[in-house]
Amino acid sequence: MxxxxxxxxxxxxxxxxxxxxxxxxxxxxxxxxxxxxxxxxxxxxxxxxxxxxxxxxxxxxxxxxxxxxxxxxxxxxxxxxxxxxxxxxxxxxxxxxxxxxxxxxxxxxxxxxxxxxxxxxxxxxxxxxxxxxxxxxxxxxxxxxxxxxxxxxxxxxxxxxxxxxxxxxxxxxxxxxxxxxxxxxxxxxxxxxxxxxxxxxxxxxxxxxxxxxxxxxxxxxxxxxxxxxxxxxEADFVNQDGFYAAAAISAGTIIVREQDMPDCELPTSKGSRANAQVVELEDEDGNGSGMALVASRDIATGEWFVVYDSDAESDAADE
Known part of the structure; x- marks a missing residue:
């Protein structure tokens, strides 16, 4: 094979x-x-x-x-x-x-x-x-x-x-x-x-x-x-395509801009599982700004994107 x-x-x-x-x-x-x-x-x-x-x-x-x-x-x-x-x-x-x-x-x-x-x-x-x-x-x-x-x-x-x-x-x-x-x-x-x-x-x-x-x-x-x-x-089984890294991503890399974001809800975490954050960046044409998902640390191939939740009081999954 x-x-x-x-x-x-x-x-x-x-x-x-x-x-x-x-x-x-x-x-x-x-x-x-x-x-x-x-x-x-x-x-x-x-x-x-x-x-x-x-x-x-x-x-x-x-x-x-x-x-x-x-x-x-x-x-x-x-x-x-x-x-x-x-x-x-x-x-x-x-x-x-x-x-x-x-x-x-x-x-x-x-x-x-x-x-x-x-x-x-x-x-x-x-x-x-x-x-x-x-x-x-x-x-x-x-x-x-x-x-x-x-x-x-x-x-x-x-x-x-x-x-x-x-x-x-x-x-x-x-x-x-x-x-x-x-x-x-x-x-x-x-x-x-x-x-x-x-x-x-x-x-x-x-x-x-x-x-x-x-x-x-x-x-x-x-x-x-x-x-x-x-x-x-327990959470329900999910068999729809997830949103994970198809290749290794370095910290600081723009993963996806707002207009290209797939239609799925990303998990959030306040702890070490978080590997990305939502930030406001200038548009590529320089005529405005928009939101983007950016790698907050190095992300390995196949790792699921988890957004840092600054408002979370606790994160049971990370305890």
Missing amino acids: CHPWSDSVATLHMLKRFVATSRADAGAVFAQAALVVVRGAVSPVEVNEVDLEDTWHGLDAASQATWCVENGQVPGQNEALRQANQELVTVSSPSWYASFIAKTVPKGLPLVGVPFAKSHSDSIWFFAGCHQPSDGQPLRGRREHTDDVPHDGTFHIQVSGTKHWFLRPTDELVQRQGSGLRADDKFAIVCGPGDLIAVNTRLWWHETALPAALQPSVSYARDFYLQEDARAQ
């Missing part, structure tokens, strides 16, 4: 440290470095009973409104869902990768929680796609990033087809005592039907890709919490 990491992915024996022999053992592995894989966590019979089209038609309007393109060109929703439920799709089908969020847990899912979690989110995130390129190259999802989330991790169940995960630890995770990770570690993990991967996407840089295959790739995911009272911080 061609990927920027193809020449430096971890060897098999290095990956074994993240593999648990069963769902019951997954918690101990996850505790080491916020990542665990369980092969065959769900039986083939159970995953074969997941019907994505039936799930979709059972959703309310708010859930269906979350349909989102992850990458590629997505056909009409009904056609995409029909393809995702077929064992084989026609060669003429376009390559596509999409997601949607069920605001409540649908019936019929074989696994809706992991035993080492104290609680789980209300929402379930579904991913589906198929990829039949002429050149055999994979279909990459959203580019490498981390997620600004309050939960302790997200578990994904692969229902059909395969999905490739590319992961590398953040500096915070490398510095965690007992993680055993290095700053230059990079891992490539392939998940097939019935496999479970649980990962803290705040602590791991991550990216996924769909390999060239006739069988569609379908999976679902759910957030989990390791503490009883952590659900109080």
Whole structure:
């Protein structure tokens, strides 16, 4: 599989440290470095009973409104869902990768929680796609990033087809005592039907890709919490495109001017998470002034933009 990491992915024996022999053992592995894989966590019979089209038609309007393109060109929703439920799709089908969020847990899912979690989110995130390129190259999802989330991790169940995960630890995770990770570690993990991967996407840089295959790739995911009272911080799943750095940005750089600002609400913080501030600058033509978002410190590739909130009395997320 061609990927920027193809020449430096971890060897098999290095990956074994993240593999648990069963769902019951997954918690101990996850505790080491916020990542665990369980092969065959769900039986083939159970995953074969997941019907994505039936799930979709059972959703309310708010859930269906979350349909989102992850990458590629997505056909009409009904056609995409029909393809995702077929064992084989026609060669003429376009390559596509999409997601949607069920605001409540649908019936019929074989696994809706992991035993080492104290609680789980209300929402379930579904991913589906198929990829039949002429050149055999994979279909990459959203580019490498981390997620600004309050939960302790997200578990994904692969229902059909395969999905490739590319992961590398953040500096915070490398510095965690007992993680055993290095700053230059990079891992490539392939998940097939019935496999479970649980990962803290705040602590791991991550990216996924769909390999060239006739069988569609379908999976679902759910957030989990390791503490009883952590659900109080829960925010709804969001699968719309975020606003994060596509490349490294130096402190003082103008990220975007007011007229070019995307239609999304940026998170704010009074603490160290803040990496940008809104300032008034002279217009480029010198005939006036306007607001702009400027980097308040160096920002790494894939880091989400968080605006400094000078009016905030406190920031619970930074405590």
